[in-house]
Amino acid sequence: MRNRYIDLIKQTYYFPQDGFNVVDNYLQFHNINLKELIDEYGTPLKISYLPKIANNIERARKWFHDAFENVGYNGNYHYCYCTKSSHFSFVMEEVLRNGAHLETSSGYDIDLIRHLHQKGLINKKIRVICNGYKPKNYIEKIKKLIHDGFKNVIPVMDNMDELSSYLDIGNDEIGFGLRIATEEEPNYQFYTSRLGIRYEDIIPFYVEKIKPNPQFHLRMLHFFIDSGIKDTAYYWNELMKCLNVYAELKKLSPGLAAINIGGGLPIRTSLGNRFDYAYVIEEVVTKIANFCDEAGVEHPNIYTEFGNFTVGESGAVIFEVIGEKKQNDSELWYMIDGSLMTTLPDVWGMNQRFILLPINNWHHEYHRTNIGGLSCDVGDYYNSEVDINQVYMPKTDGTESQYIGFFHTGAYQDSISGYGGTKHCLIPAPKHLVISTNDLGETKHELFADQQQPDEMLRILGYK
Ligand SMILES: Cc1ncc(COP(=O)(O)O)c(C=O)c1O
16 A cells, blocks of 8 residues: 555655654654653644754854855854844853854843843843844843943844934943844735845944944944845845945945855754755855955954744644544535644744644545644634645544644744743643753753643733
């Protein structure tokens, strides 16, 4: 028989592959037997697998290191973690254990940094890149952080008005970054990003407002393409425009020594993803090196702020199929014990795809299904994968419940859905399990949060 689910996967993709394997017809995620976790903790179950965070930080560092060697690059590479992709303490601690620096987007991030410092998890030399359009309280907290001796805090100016808020810094000195407002991809609703300063304003702004102030120093040029780092003419074109500005600025401002290419390194959202990380990163490094050599300026230090890449592949959510509905001759629904809208809001909000696989019944025949969430909303569904625009699942035979997992869901989903708050149709947040390894490489599970309880919801809603 060649129409089993496992045959479909093996014929469509290279399988097994990094992080995914099937043993005795049960799916393993990084060699973890997911069925055992389901038996112990139940569903719906959210998993954070921390070793993947360390692994991805290491991989990125290696790609840059290798590219630097191959290209003969003279600058340094600094890996920063974009905190907004997941603020959980266990994520931050893992990131910091792996020597990453931080990128912030709000004043509350600065409180978080202070807390980490009090706990002794960071020292005042940590590099903190402060991005975003900054309300007053964010700027005040940044200034205080600098005043308190955090030596490598770089506020990246989002707009020219921001500068005036730093005029009252007493005797302190500030190293700034300037964010370039990049052009958006042609299919976007806007021509130019709302974040950052227009290309043509950057040089006059530096000359008129930053250079004359002896307490202000320009340290970094920041450039972030929202659609990510990709081998496309659009991406290389934007990078070149940024390098043009960098070279011009560097001649005026010798203290400028860093270029920050932001986040946007993709993750696997399908078993078929074949992004050539080493190649693309070497291309980025080569282009920066060649441009600077021709312009006669030193190679800048390169900063990245990978959020999704750091934490995305560490996450998974597992549901049980609690019922099947056939609504016409061709549409079959697998109804799950949770909501896609509230657990994985990017599925609903931006048509984001994740790796979706059954946990069991890999030896069963497969058929086409739609995955239906528990909320009453028409948008609470998942029915297409990156490569095939359809979802296939094993047929069930009533002997064992069907479980399914969405993988690589570790970035942004919790912050966007409002972790722990009340959700659409009062669907409770799932149990949350954190998996780590100790120094001996042994796996440890810790229940970080139980499934949300009715009392908690009633309290939030003012009934208690
Ligand atoms: C300035 C900045 N840096 C980094 C990131 C992280 O991007 P990603 O999660 O795609 O790596 C973002 C995300 O929006 C961002 O706005």
